[in-house]
Amino acid sequence: MLTKEATQQIEANNEIFEYLRGYLDEVCSSIAEKYGLYDSHGCPRKAFVLDTLLKYSCYGCINKVFTQPRKTDSIDKLFLQNHKLAVNLLVEQLRHHLKSAGFKVEEEVKGEYGRLDIIIKPTGTGVIVEIGNTIEIIIEVKTGASFTYAQLFRYLIERPNAVLVLWRVTQRQIIVIDGGKIRGLLLMVMEAALNRGTAILNGYYEECSHNPVRNEPYVIEDAQGLVDDFLSALAETIPSVVETVLDIIRSHLGDIETSQQTMEVENLDH
Numbered sequence: 001m002l003t004k005e006a007t008q009q010i011e012a013n014n015e016i017f018e019y020l021r022g023y024l025d026e027v028c029s030s031i032a033e034k035y036g037l038y039d040s041h042g043c044p045r046k047a048f049v050l051d052t053l054l055k056y057s058c059y060g061c062i063n064k065v066f067t068q069p070r071k072t073d074s075i076d077k078l079f080l081q082n083h084k085l086a087v088n089l090l091v092e093q094l095r096h097h098l099k100s101a102g103f104k105v106e107e108e109v110k111g112e113y114g115r116l117d118i119i120i121k122p123t124g125t126g127v128i129v130e131i132g133n134t135i136e137i138i139i140e141v142k143t144g145a146s147f148t149y150a151q152l153f154r155y156l157i158e159r160p161n162a163v164l165v166l167w168r169v170t171q172r173q174i175i176v177i178d179g180g181k182i183r184g185l186l187l188m189v190m191e192a193a194l195n196r197g198t199a200i201l202n203g204y205y206e207e208c209s210h211n212p213v214r215n216e217p218y219v220i221e222d223a224q225g226l227v228d229d230f231l232s233a234l235a236e237t238i239p240s241v242v243e244t245v246l247d248i249i250r251s252h253l254g255d256i257e258t259s260q261q262t263m264e265v266e267n268l269d270h
């Protein structure tokens with residue numbers, strides 16, 4: 001049970017968090033406008049801007065990335081299909097196992113739904129599992145060796161109450177980061193991004209000698225080995241990902257039950 005002071009501290013932190021989040025969003029919009037960074041629908045590429053602000057500590061590099069955006073069409077189809085397959089199978093496995101565990105699984109948001117209903121949404125980078133408006137689990141699927149904290153922190157800034165599950169398929173690794181538990185660190189991360197963003201907007205950067213933008217496509221040397229390894233890693237690790245998600249949901253529902261019981265006991269006391 002939290003003390004009154006601890007509860008107040010959490011509320012104050014939440015207020016600062018929301019303030020910084022709003023401010024950061026404005027800065028990202030202004031940067032997108034300044035550099036003409038829009039997607040094919042004409043929307044500002046705020047996710048790309050925030051990723052870049054989180055990723056580079058050198059202002060000169062940030063300016064280079066914004067002025068020479070990398071072409072994304074150089075990704076080999078093999079990687080794209082590996083990623084699609086992993087997401088596709090994970091969605092189905094989650095659906096099956098969550099239903100077996102007694103949860104009501106909805107395909108999509110269809111108006112009203114009860115608290116324990118679960119929604120499974122495939123996204124461009126992985127899968128989001130929403131548990132009746134109380135908790136979100138973001139499963140980020142990485143099929144290669146690449147990994148940045150910048151991207152993970154961005155997800156947690158966008159969805160601060162989420163628990164993030166990083167699934168590195170070929171590395172056979174599953175890493176869990178609970179957004180609520182690293183609130184203090186996320187505040188620091190947001191402050192750093194804000195400082196960089198405002199400096200860039202005000203033109204406070206100097207040319208640097210680094211080379212952050214690389215346009216050479218990645219060449220696959222051993223496609224057979226890559227596919228063999230990927231498919232076996234996928235089959236080996238998918239049950240652990242599902243189990244990790246189920247554990248997070250169970251522990252979250254356990255927390256809700258405990259806090260409800262505590263409230264009932266408190267009400268009896270009065």
Ligand SMILES: [Zn+2]
Nearest residue numbers: 058061208210
């Ligand atoms: Zn630099």
